[in-house]
Amino acid sequence: MQIIPTLNTLRRNPSTTILLMLQAILTIAIVANLSALIVDRINDINIDSGINEEGLIVLDMYHFAEDFNGEMTLNRDIESLTQLPSISHVSATNQVPFSGSGSSGAYSIQPTSSDETTYVNAATYRADHYLAETLGLNISHGRSFTAEEVMTFDEAAEQASIPAVISGPLAEEAFGRINVVGEVMYMPETGDVPIEIIGVAETFMSPWPKWRGMSENSIWFARKPSNSNFKTLAIRTEGISYAEAQRLISETIYTNDRSRVIVGFENYEQMRDRQFDIDHALLFSLSLIIVLLIGVISLGSVGMAVFNVERRTKQIGTRRALGASKRSIVSLFCLESGVLLGVSLVLAVPVAMLLNVQLMNMISIDSMSVVYPLGVGLALIVVSLIGILYPALKASLVPPSVATRTL
Amino acid sequence: MLSYYFDLAIRSIKRTPFISALMIAALAAGVGMTVTMLSVYMQLSHDPAQSLSKQPYALQLQSHPASQGGSYGGAMRQLTYMDANAIQRQRNDGATVVMFKSSFAAISPNTEIDPQFVEGRVTTRDFFELFEPEFISGNVWSEQVDLEADFVAVITESLARSLYPGQEAVGQSITLNISEYRVIGVIKDFAPQPKYYDLNNSAFDNGESVFVPFSLTPIAEISNSGNTNGWRAEVINSYEDFINSEYHWIQVWKAFDSPSQRESFDRWMRGYIDEQREAGRFPNPDASYFLRTSEEWLEINGVVVDESRILVMISALFLVVCIINTIGLLLGKFLKSAPAIGTRRALGASQWQIFLQHIVEVSIIGFAGGLAGLVMASLVLSGLDRILSSGMGVSHLMLTQLHWSMWLWAPAIAIVSSVAAGLLPAWRICRMPPSLYLKIQ
Numbered sequence: 001m002q003i004i005p006t007l008n009t010l011r012r013n014p015s016t017t018i019l020l021m022l023q024a025i026l027t028i029a030i031v032a033n034l035s036a037l038i039v040d041r042i043n044d045i046n047i048d049s050g051i052n053e054e055g056l057i058v059l060d061m062y063h064f065a066e067d068f069n070g071e072m073t074l075n076r077d078i079e080s081l082t083q084l085p086s087i088s089h090v091s092a093t094n095q096v097p098f099s100g101s102g103s104s105g106a107y108s109i110q111p112t113s114s115d116e117t118t119y120v121n122a123a124t125y126r127a128d129h130y131l132a133e134t135l136g137l138n139i140s141h142g143r144s145f146t147a148e149e150v151m152t153f154d155e156a157a158e159q160a161s162i163p164a165v166i167s168g169p170l171a172e173e174a175f176g177r178i179n180v181v182g183e184v185m186y187m188p189e190t191g192d193v194p195i196e197i198i199g200v201a202e203t204f205m206s207p208w209p210k211w212r213g214m215s216e217n218s219i220w221f222a223r224k225p226s227n228s229n230f231k232t233l234a235i236r237t238e239g240i241s242y243a244e245a246q247r248l249i250s251e252t253i254y255t256n257d258r259s260r261v262i263v264g265f266e267n268y269e270q271m272r273d274r275q276f277d278i279d280h281a282l283l284f285s286l287s288l289i290i291v292l293l294i295g296v297i298s299l300g301s302v303g304m305a306v307f308n309v310e311r312r313t314k315q316i317g318t319r320r321a322l323g324a325s326k327r328s329i330v331s332l333f334c335l336e337s338g339v340l341l342g343v344s345l346v347l348a349v350p351v352a353m354l355l356n357v358q359l360m361n362m363i364s365i366d367s368m369s370v371v372y373p374l375g376v377g378l379a380l381i382v383v384s385l386i387g388i389l390y391p392a393l394k395a396s397l398v399p400p401s402v403a404t405r406t407l
Numbered sequence: 408m409l410s411y412y413f414d415l416a417i418r419s420i421k422r423t424p425f426i427s428a429l430m431i432a433a434l435a436a437g438v439g440m441t442v443t444m445l446s447v448y449m450q451l452s453h454d455p456a457q458s459l460s461k462q463p464y465a466l467q468l469q470s471h472p473a474s475q476g477g478s479y480g481g482a483m484r485q486l487t488y489m490d491a492n493a494i495q496r497q498r499n500d501g502a503t504v505v506m507f508k509s510s511f512a513a514i515s516p517n518t519e520i521d522p523q524f525v526e527g528r529v530t531t532r533d534f535f536e537l538f539e540p541e542f543i544s545g546n547v548w549s550e551q552v553d554l555e556a557d558f559v560a561v562i563t564e565s566l567a568r569s570l571y572p573g574q575e576a577v578g579q580s581i582t583l584n585i586s587e588y589r590v591i592g593v594i595k596d597f598a599p600q601p602k603y604y605d606l607n608n609s610a611f612d613n614g615e616s617v618f619v620p621f622s623l624t625p626i627a628e629i630s631n632s633g634n635t636n637g638w639r640a641e642v643i644n645s646y647e648d649f650i651n652s653e654y655h656w657i658q659v660w661k662a663f664d665s666p667s668q669r670e671s672f673d674r675w676m677r678g679y680i681d682e683q684r685e686a687g688r689f690p691n692p693d694a695s696y697f698l699r700t701s702e703e704w705l706e707i708n709g710v711v712v713d714e715s716r717i718l719v720m721i722s723a724l725f726l727v728v729c730i731i732n733t734i735g736l737l738l739g740k741f742l743k744s745a746p747a748i749g750t751r752r753a754l755g756a757s758q759w760q761i762f763l764q765h766i767v768e769v770s771i772i773g774f775a776g777g778l779a780g781l782v783m784a785s786l787v788l789s790g791l792d793r794i795l796s797s798g799m800g801v802s803h804l805m806l807t808q809l810h811w812s813m814w815l816w817a818p819a820i821a822i823v824s825s826v827a828a829g830l831l832p833a834w835r836i837c838r839m840p841p842s843l844y845l846k847i848q
Contacts, residue, residue: 015831019735026728034721062524064512064584101608112640154644188640229510229584229630261512261524277798281791282714285444288787289725292436299429300732307739355724362720363713 006335017340020304024344027297028380029352032372033359034286040365041279044210049097049272050167050203052136056268057235057245058096065259070225073257077233078130080252086240087249091134092225093127096234097205097218098272104206107185107219109174111192120174121214122166123206126223132165132201134234139165142181142199145222152224161196162221167204169216171197178202185219195219209275212364230263242267298387305391309333316395317402326396333392334385341384345377408760409767416768419744426740427772430733434776434828437729438821439783440722442813446784447791448719449810451610451711455599456538456701461502463537463604464698466494466659470683471638472690480707482697483636484607484658488624488650489688491657493679495531495553495621500672501663502537505621506530507656508605508633513617514582515570525566527583527617528605529629534618535561535594537662538604545577545592548620556622561592566616581617586627588619600805603701605658606708607634611801624650631656653688661698726820730828733772737832741765745839752841765833766826773825777818784817785809 010017063073074092081090095102103126106119129145131137142165149163156162161184171180184194204218225231237245246265253262264271273280309316316329324332352373360367420427456463467482468490485507486494495505509529514522528534535547548559560581567576567590579590598614623629628646635656643649663669676696683689699707741748748761792807 015738015835016735019731019738023728023731023735026724026731030721030724030728037717062510062512064514064522066585189642230632259512259522261522263510263524274798277795278712278714280798281794282718284790284794285440285718285787286721288790289440289721292440293725293728296433296436296729296732300433300736303426303429304735304739307736307743310743311739358720359717363717 003335003339006332006339009336010340016304016308020301020340021344021347023297023300024341024380025348025351027293028345028348028373028377029355030293031290032348032352032376033355033368034290035376036356036368036372037359037365038283038286038290041283045276045279045283047205047209048203049205050137050201051097051268053268053272055237056135057237057249058099058264058266058268058271059233059235059249059253059262060264061231061233061253061260062263063229063231063257063260065257068227068229068259070227070231074225074231074233076256077253078128080256081233081235081249084248084252086245087235087237089130089134089236091128091130091234093125093131093232093234094223095123095125095207095232096135096268096271097207098209098275099207099232100271100275102207104214105187105189105219107170107174107187107195109183109185112186112188117186120170120217122170122217122219123208123214125218125220126226127220128224129222131220131234134236136236137201137204139199140168140202141179142197144199150222150224152226156221156223157190157193159193161194162190163198164195165199165201165204165220166197167216167218168200168202170219171200173217298383301384302387302391305333305337305388306394309391309395312395313398313402316398317400320398320400320402329396329398330389330392333388333395337384337388338381341377341381345374345381348377349373412764412767413771415764416771419768420771423740426736430736430772431775431779433729433732433736434773434821434825435779435783437722437726438777438780438817438824439787441719441726441820442780442784442809442817443787443791444715444718444722445816446788446808446810446813447806448711448715449812450806450808451601451715452705453601453805453810454603454702454705455601456603459537459539461537461662461664463504463701464661464663465701465704466661467697467699468659468680469691469693469695469697470680470689471653471655473693480697480699480703483638483655484708485634485636485655486657486659487653487655488657490683491659494659494676497675497679498553500668500675501661502533504531504534504537504604504658504660506534506605506658506660507631508607508615509629510632511583511617513566513570516580516582517571520570520572523569525617526613526615526632527619528615529619529621529624531621533662537660538597538599540594540597543593543595544575545590547592552620553622556620556626558586558588558623558627559591559620560588561594561618562590563594563596563614563616565596567593583617583619594618600801601705601710603705604660605633606704606710607658609799610705610708610710611799611804611806613801726824730824733825733828734831737769737829738835741832741836745836748836748839749841752839758837761837762833765836766829769825769829769833770822773821773828774818776825777821780821781809781813781817784813 078090078092081087103124104121105124107122108117108119110117128150129147132139132144144165145163168178171178174185175183178200180197180200183197186195206215206218209215235249250262319329349370356368359365468486469482470490471483491505495503507529509527511525511527512522513525531553532547532550543564547561552559562576570581571579576590576593581588581590601610602612635654637654639653641652643652680694684694752761788807788809792804795807796804
């Protein structure tokens with residue numbers, strides 16, 4: 001076997017060997033970590049909002065009339081918008097999943113007058129009873145609201161209990177299980193008046209996809225629109241272009257009441273994407289680094305291999321003169337490269353894990369699976385062996401006579 | 408001598424165009440990515456208040472129970488209206504800025520112009536003294552207005568242009584929601600990035616375009632469009648309930664002309680805290696206040712995102728790989744030219760001269776790599792700008808502009824990297840015994 005001469009060659013050129021190994025180790029460690037980070041962020045970006053995003057439009061308005069009546073104005077908007085053939089549902093709500101701003105509160109399974117009460121944080125949706133069908137929210141247990149249950153805050157506080165729909169993760173965090181229909185919760189704002197859970201939506205995200213401990217927790221109360229200036233409508237459209245929807249909807253809105261300004265008109269996907277702009281920038285940067293790194297490494301390695309062959313022309317000629325076949329010259333080069341990369345891979349795994357620990361100190365990511373450096377390393381070996389073939393084949397063409405020429 | 412080495416270097420680079428281009432490209436990629444990420448990092452950690460004539464201090468008041476959060480350096484980011492108003496009314500010691508963000512529909516007296524949605528800042532006169540927006544015409548309201556409210560407004564150039572096209576704005580009337588204000592001053596558009604004076608919603612936005620007196624808050628019942636945080640349940644039925652609540656929603660900044668002024672303010676603040684604690688309003692026995700410099704304030708608010716730090720580190724590692732790659736190529740290239748060097752040595756060139764000749768060659772490659780790296784950095788930054796500015800809705804995002812210091816950093820990094828890459832190969836080649844190669848010839 002040629003393993004001994006291979007090792008000798010590597011030993012005799014220590015600087016080249018060390019450089020190639022360092023390069024391979026760092027490349028594997030970097031690419032593995034960046035890939036893990038990319039996969040992590042892609043999962044974040046693709047997180048399920050729990051709603052049907054296609055065709056959903058989010059409209060934000062600012063009202064400035066002195067005698068603005070939120071309930072009256074929005075009811076008229078909903079009525080006239082749903083009469084348009086391309087609009088199926090409209091809901092007046094304070095926020096939608098991933099809207100980036102909204103309200104939240106603390107909720108408990110014990111009455112809040114006690115000192116030992118512990119709280120769970122959740123996004124607080126205040127919307128009419130159309131919210132579930134407009135968003136395409138899937139109420140997996142129990143039911144949604146009826147029109148009679150939609151009230152003002154004051155009306156609700158006077159009832160024996162306040163109905164609410166909550167998200168699965170909130171149920172899980174508060175009660176330890178998902179089907180909690182019929183259970184009660186409490187909130188400080190209404191003291192000991194129980195919140196009766198009438199429905200659970202398995203996935204129903206908060207406006208903040210990145211707020212740890214809050215992102216998946218939501219509670220929805222059936223509320224009439226208040227008189228505050230800002231109002232949001234969720235609008236479900238069907239078979240209509242964005243531009244056409246914008247024209248139709250703005251026209252209707254302004255015809256109903258001119259004393260307001262449309263502040264935001266967005267496709268749901270557009271709005272959702274805004275919550276992940278830093279992630280998109282990170283993905284762009286990381287992918288670019290990976291592409292450049294692979295480019296630099298592969299071109300550089302081919303360049304070095306070509307030099308290597310040129311420098312060893314005489315040695316190869318001698319081998320050929322002593323009877324080595326062309327095939328054995330090719331396999332010599334492949335073996336050298338394979339041994340070098342194999343050792344690098346073994347060393348790269350701990351280096352990659354160290355880099356991962358460093359990254360975990362700087363940013364919130366899970367620890368990287370060892371599959372990443374192994375996978376990246378094996379891919380690098382395969383690609384490098386293919387890359388070495390050209391210079392190796394060139395080397396095998398060195399005529400044996402070269403050996404005799406200069407000695 | 409150096410010009411001769413320069414000539415030799417250019418010839419050597421031309422002799423191996425592919426390898427030379429490869430080395431320049433590798434260095435350009437490494438330098439380009441490092442410069443890009445360093446630039447973003449510098450823009451994020453930039454403190455616009457550094458150029459102000461007075462150091463502004465963000466004031467935090469630790470008035471809530473210790474158990475109730477306070478994740479901004481041990482306290483909440485904002486103050487209650489009650490406390491902010493008390494500090495505003497005290498106003499003897501130095502400049503006092505008390506403010507919050509609000510939104511308005513701005514309506515021109517010209518009925519042909521549609522009402523438009525604008526962001527506004529409800530603040531005190533000292534805002535203009537402390538944060539130094541530039542007046543184009545008119546002026547800020549008098550000190551008297553901070554005590555006795557008047558419906559006056561300062562607006563930006565762009566808003567003035569769209570509300571009163573072709574007309575002088577000062578003296579015109581502007582309707583904000585339902586109240587009529589008199590325009591008394593026009594400033595240049597004002598949007599420092601990062602927006603150090605209010606980091607509640609985003610460190611990067613277009614700023615506000617209308618400024619009205621804080622003293623109007625309870626009169627015009629101006630609503631807050633920034634953040635409102637509370638630490639206990641409160642039933643709010645009216646605007647009066649809201650401003651008398653323990654909700655935190657007001658930003659307070661101070662600046663002092665002298666240490667004695669600061670001491671005097673400190674005495675007053677301590678007295679105020681004691682008074683409020685005795686009255687039972689501040690449940691924390693250790694209630695205290697903090698003054699943060701703008702730099703500390705940016706740090707506490709985490710303006711430099713983790714992603715930026717990570718990218719600086721990763722791009723530096725990438726640069727290291729590019730350097731290693733270049734070392735390998737240079738080594739190969741230099742050793743291949745060993746016979747020629749052997750001849751030069753035999754003809755009397757010293758080891759040092761050979762070393763210098765190769766370092767010159769490497770520096771030229773490094774310089775070219777640095778230039779190409781700067782070009783690449785501006786391309787990558789414009790890519791990042793496309794991704795970020797649409798999402799953030801900012802018209803001119805500083806974050807993705809090449810930081811001025813990169814014109815120094817880029818060549819420095821490139822030259823240092825290339826010399827680092829060239830040291831080993833140049834040393835190896837100058838140590839070659841000439842006889843070995845002469846023999847082969």
